[in-house]
Amino acid sequence: MVAHGIADLDGDGKGDVVWRGTDGTIYGWLMNGGTIASQGVIGNPGTQWVIADLADMDGDSKADIVFRNVNDGGIYVYFMNGLAMASGGFVGSSIRWRGPSRGPLTSAATARRTSCGGTPRATPGCGS
Numbered sequence: 001m002v003a004h005g006i007a008d009l010d011g012d013g014k015g016d017v018v019w020r021g022t023d024g025t026i027y028g029w030l031m032n033g034g035t036i037a038s039q040g041v042i043g044n045p046g047t048q049w050v051i052a053d054l055a056d057m058d059g060d061s062k063a064d065i066v067f068r069n070v071n072d073g074g075i076y077v078y079f080m081n082g083l084a085m086a087s088g089g090f091v092g093s094s095i096r097w098r099g100p101s102r103g104p105l106t107s108a109a110t111a112r113r114t115s116c117g118g119t120p121r122a123t124p125g126c127g128s
């Protein structure tokens with residue numbers, strides 16, 4: 001699992017963390033400072049969909065998840081309300097997409113995740 005970015009999913013003004021598993025599952029951590037206030041599975045659009053960006057696409061002050069299809073360049077948006085996808089929509093195809101790419105956050109989080117067996121934990125380090 002790789003952290004793909006920080007964005008405010010629930011509109012509380014505090015950044016939240018979005019993760020993507022190798023099986024395509026998208027996870028979210030709603031943060032309160034350095035504490036995970038809530039976490040859960042957001043959905044699984046399939047492994048062919050990668051996160052292109054995290055941005056508020058509909059102006060509701062809640063970040064949305066923009067996916068790009070690695071096969072055909074299709075763009076799909078999860079309109080988010082916290083950890084729940086309020087709705088989704090296919091935007092179109094853009095095979096030559098050159099938008100911002102959210103690379104993995106290859107930091108201590110990745111190392112910690114790896115050492116914890118690939119599952120994000122409620123507390124830093126490991127354990128529950």
Ligand SMILES: [Ca+2]
Pocket residue numbers: 007008009010011012013014015016030031
């Ligand atoms: Ca937030």
Ligand SMILES: [Ca+2]
Pocket residue numbers: 055056057058059060061062063064079080
């Ligand atoms: Ca939004």
